[in-house]
Amino acid sequence: MAVFKVEGGHRLRGEITPQGAKNEALQILCATLLTPQRVVVRNIPRILDVMQLIELLRCMGVEVEQLAEDAYAFCARDIDFEYLKSDDYRQRCTRLRGSVMLIGPMLARFGVGYIPKPGGDKIGRRRLDTHFLGFQKLGAKFNFDIADEFFMVEGRELKGTYMLLDEASVTGTANIVMAAVMAKGRTTIYNAACEPYLQQLCKMLNRMGAKISGIASNLLEIEGVEALGGTEHRLLPDMIEVGSFIGMAAMNRSELTIKDVSFENLGIIPAQFARMGIRFEQRGDDIHIPQQDHYSIDTFLDGSIMTIADAPWPGLTPDLLSIFLVVATQANGAVLIHQKMFESRLFFVDKLIDMGAQIILCDPHRATVIGHDHRLCLRATRMTSPDIRAGVALLIAAMSAEGVSTIQNIDQIDRGYKDIDGRLNALGAKITRIDDCK
Structure with a gap:
């Protein structure tokens, strides 16, 4: 050490x-799972958390191409769902707090998401209730295996709804937004986080074909779409x-x-x-x-x-x-x-x-x-x-x-x-x- x-x-x-912004990078990289098309992300910081997430995406089946020192292309044509049940997946996720934001994109596109209890800083209690309450509002079923500390969310047909978040969680808002962009109908998220990095995520999703309004406010309106396409994005x-x-x-x-x-x-x-x-x-x-x-x-x-x-x-x-x-x-x-x-x-x-x-x-x-x-x-x-x-x-x-x-x-x-x-x-x-x- x-x-x-x-x-x-x-x-x-x-x-x-x-x-480049670490907290934005974790959101943006998870969002690449929302489309089978190519997504290019620039100004990526070469730091431990971000590099671990890129490697985790690669292990999940995402095609990852390094274009420059700080630029990568991602193409998530297919995901290896058997890998998501492996010990290697569990170990990689538990080292990385941002891995929790993989669930929203997987739920939106594939109707199911698996994640072990994520790791990260030891700075006190960091609850995940906001994330999973939001998924349930969209119609997903939630299960937590206490013995294995493993979360599973399933929802083959998510439906837009109104929700008032219990806290303005940045990662919670990002996760719910990514789950809602392909839900049927309109989703309204009140008490949403509105940090610049969350704004960046929403702008990128709109370039991919999402319909999100209210960006930079705490009231987001999302009209669900059938599918999202590729794009290019630069981190703040x-x-x-x-x-x-x-x-x-x-x-x-x-x-x-x-x-x-x-x-x-x-x-x-x-x-x-x-x-x-x-x-x-x-x-x-x-x-x-x-x-x-x-x-x-x-x-x-x-x-x-x-x-x-x-x-x-x-x-x-x-x-x-x-x-x-x-x-x-x-x-x-x-x-x-x-x-x-x-x-x-x-x-x-x-x-x-x-x-x-x-x-x-x-x-x-x-x-x-x-x-x-x-x-x-x-x-x-x-x-x-x-x-x-x-x-x-x-x-x-x-x-x-x-x-x-x-x-x-x-x-x-x-x-x-x-x-x-x-x-x-x-x-x-x-x-x-x-x-x-x-």
């Missing part, structure tokens, strides 16, 4: 381009990488230009960093972060402590709260970080406390951070990456600390960030990837 050795105190300088840049790089530049007092960020699709993210006191300039579709030795957190109008919380889009994505938290440790001022969605995502703060950060973990969902304003540097330490986003937050902390830190379990970081050590070293960081030596 590889680890990162991170020598802190090195400022970054230069330009960096964010990879990853907003989580963009936010990670903004926070990284600020905390390390670095000058950095982030290229081709698709600024219009970043939503509230830039404004939230501005509330942290972080200066930046929009230059066309780039973001330039100048070197700044101090950044001060705003307060509310009545002088009370600032709260940064996640919320459904257009609110702040929960994937960035770990970044805001670590960046706050060297701000001037205090902030309450409120992670509403996942009850275990803040537990990595004990490592930051070991490094000298002033953090009070109020409960599983809330942490108060009192910034050092760079008067005290964090101390180097040995730590373990519990999930993708916490792993990068710990990497940011290590890059600003005094001494050499060790980060274990960096496979978690590799699941979401392509060649992060190589890309940051090109900007002046000192990160070494080595085999673990206990």
Whole structure:
């Protein structure tokens, strides 16, 4: 198992381009099952989760052709349903949270879908009720084998209906949309997620022949069609990488230009960093972060402590709260970080406390951070990456600390960030990837 050795105190300088969006890629790749025709997807990030899903599709019988480093063509003429009952299929799916979105396309096109309980980040309870309640609303029958932790959904003639989702789940909405595009009649989905990546999925499906309206709102209307055709699609840049790089530049007092960020699709993210006191300039579709030795957190109008919380889009994505938290440790001022969605995502703060950060973990969902304003540097330490986003937050902390830190379990970081050590070293960081030596 590889680890990162991170020598802190090195400022970054230069330009960096964010990879294609991981969360969009998982949706789009699953959607290629909806048609027997060729679908070309570009700007695919070469990260662990995405590469595992591409290999899983290949094992399922999808013809996969690599056209360029970041471009693939998919042709799902036939699916090997015997493989879906194999141990290999089970093992591959349980390593990948996004595998749950295979069910919607399989149900729509073939009338049946199988999936074991998916894996992914260990960040708390991530229920799948929204997905399967939606399928049942469309007329599918659902069965869960508790002993084998295996889901089966069957519905040979799905019918459009009205549904009010119990939560605005992004993957749940994507899964239900993909199941509904070929259902008979009209499907109305209220309280639908409307993140840019979900919008991208809907736009791609429309190019394939689907009839989806209400895109970018929380009320989607879908007129079922008989079949979908092929198309080409380009993924957006990853907003989580963009936010990670903004926070990284600020905390390390670095000058950095982030290229081709698709600024219009970043939503509230830039404004939230501005509330942290972080200066930046929009230059066309780039973001330039100048070197700044101090950044001060705003307060509310009545002088009370600032709260940064996640919320459904257009609110702040929960994937960035770990970044805001670590960046706050060297701000001037205090902030309450409120992670509403996942009850275990803040537990990595004990490592930051070991490094000298002033953090009070109020409960599983809330942490108060009192910034050092760079008067005290964090101390180097040995730590373990519990999930993708916490792993990068710990990497940011290590890059600003005094001494050499060790980060274990960096496979978690590799699941979401392509060649992060190589890309940051090109900007002046000192990160070494080595085999673990206990």
